[in-house]
Amino acid sequence: MLRALLQKRDFYAGTLLILLGCGAILGVRSNPVGTLMHMGPGFFPTALGVILVSLGVLIAGMGLGAGGDTDRILPDHPEWWAWACIIAGPMLFILFGEYGGMAPATFACVFVSAMGDRTATWKSSFVLALGITIFGALLFSYVLHVPFPIFRQVW
């Protein structure tokens, strides 16, 4: 029974929608709803939240029923390592960007993302990251003048 429940993709899809809808309704609690004629800022989001919850109930219900989608939620070959690398890329970009500047941020982001590929090696990722860092610094700093110092004065 439990195993079967885990396979119901649509059940989870619907549940997620219900959660998102509830989140929206709770999130705009502080905004007045008003009347239909004089709508407050809370009216539209609350209405959307209610619609989202009802759609969620509908999808989850159909998912539990016979005709539901029985696909697995995870892909056949989960790529935990690659996913972690891709998520770590922007995180390191923020970290190194705040404290190091554009060049270290770019290098860290590209290097770590590149390690996500199964065939990547330290060397290939290093070369790619170095190339993109030089190219990126030239393009964004010198050509497009994005206000992001290449190296920050840390101390």
Next chain:
Amino acid sequence: MIQQALQDLWWGFGVALEPHNLFWCFIGVLIGNMVGVLPGMGPLATISILLPLTFGMKPVAAILMIAGVYYGAQYGGAICSILLNLPCHPPHAVTCLDGYPLTKQGKGGVALGITVIGSFIGASWGITEMIFLAPLLVRVALQFGPAEVCSLMLLGLLAGSTLARGSPLKGIAMTVLGLLIGVIGSDIETGAPRLTFGLIGLTDGVEIVALALGLFGIAEFMSSVNQTAAVDTKYSNVRLRDMRPSMADLKLAFFPMIRGTIVGSLCALIPGTGPTIASFVAYATEKKISKTPERFGHGALEGVAAPEASTHSSVQGDFIPTMSLGIPGDAVMALLLGALIIQGIVPGPQLIKEHPDIFWGLIASFWIGNILLVILNVPMIGLWVKLLTIPYKYLFPSAMFFVCIGVYSTNNDMFQVGEVLVIGLVGYVLNRLGFHPAPILLGFVLGPRVEENFRRAMLIARGDMLTFVERPISAFFIGMAALLILAQVYIWLRGRKSGESLLIPDLEVGMKPHIEAPVSAELSKQPAE
């Protein structure tokens, strides 16, 4: 009226041929063609990455460039489908069916030649349609009050979410989610912060660049990382002289091109049925009316000519509701509108009158861009084929950098980078649960205008919801929307009874690793002959 249109068009050419605009149009189609060829990079991700760069540009140049990327990618996508059997871009998936067998028979060049001709014919027709139809639509649309605008947007959103790929119910859910994301930020009338959860970075709302890059960048990379097979370029040696079709080939492909064009332009008029559906319908039509349907799937030239012409005519036609009514048919058009809004231009029926340079300049640039694309694709085919061999493992890390720096540069704020990461993660989860991200963008772009018009309509009607069905034009749109829902319910009930699936196959956006992979690594080392 025709004279007026031609006069405006002439003026539009003046705008599009200004060196500055011409340059960005060229850059747009060049980049578009490039990403169209690159397996694993779609026009959506590319346009999102380029969007921050357009902030500093003049509105006309920005729009010409973004549009150029979109239709340029269609030319490139065909190369990918025909030579590699990779349906990198959904509209060209159907071209693989006959394009790749032709390549195997050594007629890949001819197929590409026919594609270029068909594309140009299709695009030309789509543009002509826009020249005459858009001003007509605008004249009607200018009479609309808030109630009509609201109903029309409802219809547009419903069509966009139910006719696209995947389950209609999930599509609607994503549209509602998009509308909700559009709510985040300060309320237009009272300025009260809504759904910001106390985060100052969200006061100005979610950045469209962050939303698009999260959904079509990071989420997309997460689903296609390590899923790609090495590209097989065994048959990809195409030279310029191989591309010239013989008289017999032309004769064979001429009527399929015309029929494809007509199918495409009809599909463009229905919001939500973009180029992908158009190409499938064109292929199916061609197969049905052919005297020798058994040839299809084994290298029938008609099976390449019709869907390609149809795709291009539909791609150009997509711009009609976008530019004349301000209602996008798909995610790319939503991004285009987003770019307009960022430039401070309000999309809608008043656009043609208030910014004729954008509208007519864009149309003129379509012609120029398409001619540029033909020039780019015919003599430089060898170069594009070379691009096909760039592996995904170098592409996506580089793209990750462009995602980060692009979203950072919108406000020079690291908060946006965090935003794009969160959106990307949520986008991937939604993707795994069978939701398609495109309707989110539609809802997001239209959200603020839907709310504004809804509130205004209710104020005028003194809170009477019946106003939407009492006013005739609005009632017509609501009726169409109801019809759309009923049709979906009918298809669903019938599909359940007979167990047959919907007519549009649910294609994966990414690549399908269905090529015999390992051989090609050795092959690509050998010098090209």
